[in-house]
Amino acid sequence: MAEAPGGRRKVVTNRHVAKLVARRARDGSGVFLRSPIGARYSANLDLREEVDSAPGNAFTLPVVTILYMADDTEADVALLEIEVREGLAPDPVPLAPRRGRDGELVGTIGYPAFDDRNDLSQMRQYFNDLYDVKRFAPGLIMTGGEGTVLSHDCTTLGGNSGSCLVSLEQQAVVGLHFSGEFGIQNAAVSSETLKDLLSSSRPTIGGLALAEPAEERADGVHSANDMSNRSGYQPNFLGDGTEVPWPEFGEEIAADVAQPSDATEERKYELRYTHFGVLYSKHRRSPRVTAVNIDGENSRRIKRGDDQWFFDLRIDRDLQLGQGAYRDPEIDRGHMVRREDPN
Structure with missing residues (x-):
């Protein structure tokens, strides 16, 4: 435990302990996960969890920030910050001036x-x-x-x-x-x-x-020519006469769905990608509907490289969200379709 400004203390624990309630962000900090019912997890530190300790004697301090969670290749440590208050402000624990020796x-x-x-x-x-x-x-x-x-x-x-x-x-x-x-x-x-x-x-x-976390690559752009060989979602993919079409919608929703520059008469609104398609909301600046064809028997595992995200210039760039919208580490920069499904 160490001093920290503003009525707080820094506390060290193991990464594998912190991972029970948090995930590691790209910058090395920790972000509390959400439970299956949607509530965000939290953590407290009770310094009086001792034998015969009465419930009223609890010395509980909340963890307000996870400053650092080591990567799985690094030392098994996580750095937390707890909030202290009057009467509940433990003294920092000193670290030894020298390394421990054999037989100490x-x-x-x-x-x-x-x-x-x-x-x-x-x-x-x-x-x-x-x-x-x-x-x-x-x-x-x-x-x-x-x-x-x-x-x-x-x-x-x-x-x-x-x-x-x-x-x-x-x-x-x-x-x-x-x-x-x-x-x-x-x-x-x-x-x-x-x-x-x-x-x-x-x-x-x-x-x-260990190397510092790599800087996130700047967003790129894909032109209509870059996407010209994308066939999109196939409603009759299941075969045997079975068809799963895009949902039908009225004029109000149609006015909100972006129309790509490579639209066809049959596909007025679909942003066509490999094995999946997207109907994109101009107002929400995010997908309104996505549809993907999945063939489990022919699934390919594609090694993930250094991620780069792209604006799709088949629709107005100003309708799309870039890196700036995801600076808050509690916001996941998710996928329009689960990454492995179309492989």
């Missing part, structure tokens, strides 16, 4: 949870069937070494993800626990990596600096 006495402070993948009799011996409350577990650093990760032998379970690894010698945090094999060894992100993260530097793997 340490301990994890976290919330071990019952895990049926482990030896049940050993878990009962160590935890006395008491789980999901704050515990201290002593141990030693097994391998300090260099780089992002160090190993330790504190007794941990699945719920310990995000536990701080505290050096009793330095009386400070030397790592952030993120994984382990029960009774064998555990792994923690080193305090040096956490310092880099808190100082806004990019975390490292094996001492090599």
Whole structure:
């Protein structure tokens, strides 16, 4: 935990923990997901989730921002910001001035949870069937070494993800626990990596600096000639005399649907693409209807490259939304048709 301006504190946890309620945006920040019923997820930090702790003693602080979620190829960390208030403002936890050394006495402070993948009799011996409350577990650093990760032998379970690894010698945090094999060894992100993260530097793997996120490519344009070989949606695609036509609509909707420059008498309004078509709303500046032909038996997996988005100049460019409309990371820049369906 570290100081932050405006009555807030920065808190470090694991990426795989944050991913339970959030997704990573292109700029590395985190955006809260929506639940199946549409409500947006949230997160709170309770510093008094302890054995025999009464409900009234809760020390709950809301997570207001997910500042950073590491990519899956990076150190397993996420940086959160919590809001503090009078009487509920925990002091920052210091990071150790030096890296933990082999054999250094340490301990994890976290919330071990019952895990049926482990030896049940050993878990009962160590935890006395008491789980999901704050515990201290002593141990030693097994391998300090260099780089992002160090190993330790504190007794941990699945719920310990995000536990701080505290050096009793330095009386400070030397790592952030993120994984382990029960009774064998555990792994923690080193305090040096956490310092880099808190100082806004990019975390490292094996001492090599990771690349900054690539800048998003500028929107391109496709002319009518670029799209001249697109056949669009085929209503009789299913065969056997079965036809699924475009919906019919009256004059009011027709006045709102953009008419492409390559329109035909049979297809007055359809923006024709490969295996799918779009009826585009001028007022909404987005599709009103899309239709796609899907042939599962002949599906092709096409490797995704460096995405670039395009304006389709068969309709007025001013009717279309570019990158500027999607700067808010909570807005998904989605597809008119699911990407893999027409492949």
